[in-house]
Amino acid sequence: MTERLLSTHGAMSTDTRKNATSDDDGRANGKIPAAVYLRRSTDRQEKSLEDQRKEIIRYASEHGFGIVAEFVDDGVSGTSGETRKGFLSMLEEAQSPGRAWCSILVWDVKRFGRMSSDEVGYYRWLFKQAGVEIIYTSEGFTGSSADKFLRFFKQEAARDESATLSKAVIRGLVSLADQGWWPGGMAPYGYDLAYYDQTGRLFQIVRATGARDKVVLDPEGNTIRTVRRGQKVKGSHAEHVRLMPGADERVEVVRRIFNWYTGDARLGFKAIADRLNRDGVPSPRGNGWATSSIRVILMNPVYIGRVVWNRRSMGKFHRIADRREVERDGCGKRRVDWNDPEDWLVCENAHEALIDPQTFERAQAVMKERRDRARATGFLTGKAKRSPYLLSGLMKCGACGGSMHGRTTWKGKRRKDGTRVGTRYYVCGAAITKGKSVCQPIQFAQEPLDDLVMDLVGKRMAAFLGAKGRASLLSLVEEQLATQDTRDVQP
Numbered sequence: 001m002t003e004r005l006l007s008t009h010g011a012m013s014t015d016t017r018k019n020a021t022s023d024d025d026g027r028a029n030g031k032i033p034a035a036v037y038l039r040r041s042t043d044r045q046e047k048s049l050e051d052q053r054k055e056i057i058r059y060a061s062e063h064g065f066g067i068v069a070e071f072v073d074d075g076v077s078g079t080s081g082e083t084r085k086g087f088l089s090m091l092e093e094a095q096s097p098g099r100a101w102c103s104i105l106v107w108d109v110k111r112f113g114r115m116s117s118d119e120v121g122y123y124r125w126l127f128k129q130a131g132v133e134i135i136y137t138s139e140g141f142t143g144s145s146a147d148k149f150l151r152f153f154k155q156e157a158a159r160d161e162s163a164t165l166s167k168a169v170i171r172g173l174v175s176l177a178d179q180g181w182w183p184g185g186m187a188p189y190g191y192d193l194a195y196y197d198q199t200g201r202l203f204q205i206v207r208a209t210g211a212r213d214k215v216v217l218d219p220e221g222n223t224i225r226t227v228r229r230g231q232k233v234k235g236s237h238a239e240h241v242r243l244m245p246g247a248d249e250r251v252e253v254v255r256r257i258f259n260w261y262t263g264d265a266r267l268g269f270k271a272i273a274d275r276l277n278r279d280g281v282p283s284p285r286g287n288g289w290a291t292s293s294i295r296v297i298l299m300n301p302v303y304i305g306r307v308v309w310n311r312r313s314m315g316k317f318h319r320i321a322d323r324r325e326v327e328r329d330g331c332g333k334r335r336v337d338w339n340d341p342e343d344w345l346v347c348e349n350a351h352e353a354l355i356d357p358q359t360f361e362r363a364q365a366v367m368k369e370r371r372d373r374a375r376a377t378g379f380l381t382g383k384a385k386r387s388p389y390l391l392s393g394l395m396k397c398g399a400c401g402g403s404m405h406g407r408t409t410w411k412g413k414r415r416k417d418g419t420r421v422g423t424r425y426y427v428c429g430a431a432i433t434k435g436k437s438v439c440q441p442i443q444f445a446q447e448p449l450d451d452l453v454m455d456l457v458g459k460r461m462a463a464f465l466g467a468k469g470r471a472s473l474l475s476l477v478e479e480q481l482a483t484q485d486t487r488d489v490q491p
Helices: 014-019 049-063 085-094 117-129 147-178 248-262 269-278 291-299 357-377 429-434 446-480
Strands: 032-040 065-074 103-106 133-136 191-196 202-208 214-217 223-227 240-245 307-309 318-321 324-327 345-347 404-410 422-428 443-445
Touching: 032 049, 032 085, 049 065, 049 103, 065 085, 065 103, 085 117, 117 133, 117 147, 147 307, 147 318, 147 324, 147 345, 248 269, 248 291, 248 357, 269 291, 269 429, 291 357, 291 429, 404 429, 404 443, 422 429, 422 446, 443 446
Parallel strands: 032 065, 032 103, 103 133
Antiparallel strands: 191 202, 191 240, 202 214, 214 223, 307 345, 318 324, 404 422, 422 443
16 A cells, blocks of 8 residues: 655645655656545545545556645535635645645545635646646546546536535525524523434433533433534434523523523623632633623523524525525625524524523613613723724733733713823733633733833834834834824823
8 A cells, every 4th residue: 555644734744755755757766746635524425534545545556656745624615725724735835845746636526625616726726836736536537638628517516516505404494493493503501402303202412511522411311422522413414403401500500690680789791700700600611701601691582492593694605585595795705794683583482491581671671771871971982993902912811821901991080171081001801801700800001011012023123124113113003093092091
């Protein structure tokens, strides 16, 4: 069997290049040096990676190729080239001067990618420009001028197959949503995923843990197995999933959150997160409760038994509008678009509720009231994209390891012209979002930290740009911050 020389990240390593000796005519050990590219979209695909590998090795042996590198994309869609790490690593290797192979062996047109013929042509041109030939080992191309026409039609057929499958998936999802089945994704905190077979029989329950592992239970609640983080719970297309109340302690946490927010205590997001962290309650992802996790729970209508789906479109080829599939532009690239409320798919009483409707509506009213009050007092500014905090998110807290973020503290007394007086600091983000039980909100003045970094960067730039390096940097920074009104903030 032909020897396969692999590196850790899919590209050929330094040791691999040493082992791939070549003659003066570019042949490795007397054979044409070649790389192998393997891809599959899911672990249930008909042509497994190992099957592809065996067939390509056989082809290489019969046609005088010596395999010196292998690139793999496992569980990755082929409808785009820019999202495949193995593919991009192969292109980078092909364009590098130290490349030790001159051909790419791939099983068929589909494995190379289900991209449009235009995108495939672009990548083929890049490989050809680098002196690399792409060989489809199972397509039967003869090397004649007719190959380019056959390749075009095969490529378009592969692309059309993905688009047709997209339509079928959307029709199935609309039908499932109408019946209250869970359309996919993680179960909301406090719920488990209940799997039913074609006859409507419950055959397994999947429960998430604080460590982000999943536990598979039988209908009686006995543990069958544990699925580690990053692994999927395998199933069939014939089964359906519905939400069901999860562990009692998690259900109770959800109810406490709503009661704290709407009851006499009227706790806010941060206060609730701080209390849960202080009590040692495991969070949904196991890394502590944050204001965002509290907000998500309070806003989610799933807790009154309502499933709302299609709030946003993420498909590459189609989206749902007026309860049917509609083509999207964008050349099959995945992107997120928010849909109009009239296109949402809503199913009431889809599963058992954890909160009564009155409590849920009261939570929405409290949230709106606080949001309106914050806007009236000017605390919601929406200036994150134009933030003057140059180091926000780039520094780490020495106490807990969380990211440091910019924060402005405002004085109650205003200037004579009505502007407010504020002071800028950097503070631990975990302390802001998760409370003092996670980290103390120690503040560091912004100006000296920014000045220190600017001075260090300026000195480095001066080494490359001369004495004007620091001045150039300052000019660029000032230009970026020109739209930020700093009159009401003092250092």
